Amino acid sequence: MNREQLLAAVKEQVTKHRYEHILGVVETAKKLSKRYGADKKKAELAAILHDYCKFWPEEKMKRIIEETPHIPSDLLEYDKELWHAHVGAEVARRELGIEDEDVLDAIRYHTSGRENMTLLERVVCLADYIEPTRQFPGVDELRKLAKEDLDRALAQALGGTITFLVKREKRIYPLTVLARNSLVKPKK
Ligand code: DGI
Ligand code: FE
Ligand code: FE
Ligand code: FE
Numbered sequence: 001m002n003r004e005q006l007l008a009a010v011k012e013q014v015t016k017h018r019y020e021h022i023l024g025v026v027e028t029a030k031k032l033s034k035r036y037g038a039d040k041k042k043a044e045l046a047a048i049l050h051d052y053c054k055f056w057p058e059e060k061m062k063r064i065i066e067e068t069p070h071i072p073s074d075l076l077e078y079d080k081e082l083w084h085a086h087v088g089a090e091v092a093r094r095e096l097g098i099e100d101e102d103v104l105d106a107i108r109y110h111t112s113g114r115e116n117m118t119l120l121e122r123v124v125c126l127a128d129y130i131e132p133t134r135q136f137p138g139v140d141e142l143r144k145l146a147k148e149d150l151d152r153a154l155a156q157a158l159g160g161t162i163t164f165l166v167k168r169e170k171r172i173y174p175l176t177v178l179a180r181n182s183l184v185k186p187k188k
Pocket of ligand 2: 051054110111
């Protein structure tokens with residue numbers, strides 16, 4: 001499928017509001033790629049597909065997690081919001097014919113992050129936080145920081161999510177902690 005066909009496929013899976021978000025992530029990921037030297041084509045592809053499974057029924061996602069050996073099954077013990085990323089990568093490969101492992105990883109880790117994220121993964125994950133339709137306290141500061149320091153901006157974004165989860169008495173997926181730690185330099 002080409003870009004237009006993939007966008008049309010995504011549009012059928014999500015709400016109008018979510019589709020606007022996805023177009024925002026595409027534009028932001030392209031800008032960040034230019035700024036930091038990531039592969040613009042790969043970033044665009046991952047951005048188009050990153051939330052493909054966002055509204056899939058819980059049971060359907062659970063089944064895919066259980067039956068796919070390389071999807072970590074401990075995801076089922078954490079917030080359901082984490083599931084669409086891993087399931088999305090699997091569906092992109094199986095149903096949409098995406099074979100590029102860099103792109104699949106950028107989809108797979110766009111929510112949780114992971115230790116030592118690739119440049120492409122960092123670009124897509126940060127674009128997801130700061131695209132133009134996103135609104136949360138501190139987002140403008142984060143957009144500014146994103147122009148100056150990719151890793152500090154992403155560390156701040158993940159830190160915000162960790163704080164948000166703690167306030168709601170939710171569990172934190174360990175990869176999110178590892179992602180943030182690997183982006184923050186140890187204090188001397
Ligand atoms: O799908 P989006 O809304 O565009 O954004 P996303 O894929 O980054 O999902 C973010 C949601 O996931 C956010 O509301 C927080 C929730 N979440 C739940 N547990 C975790 C988590 N996010 C991270 N990074 N780590 C978690 O352990
Ligand atoms: Fe997402
Ligand atoms: Fe995200
Ligand atoms: Fe998203």
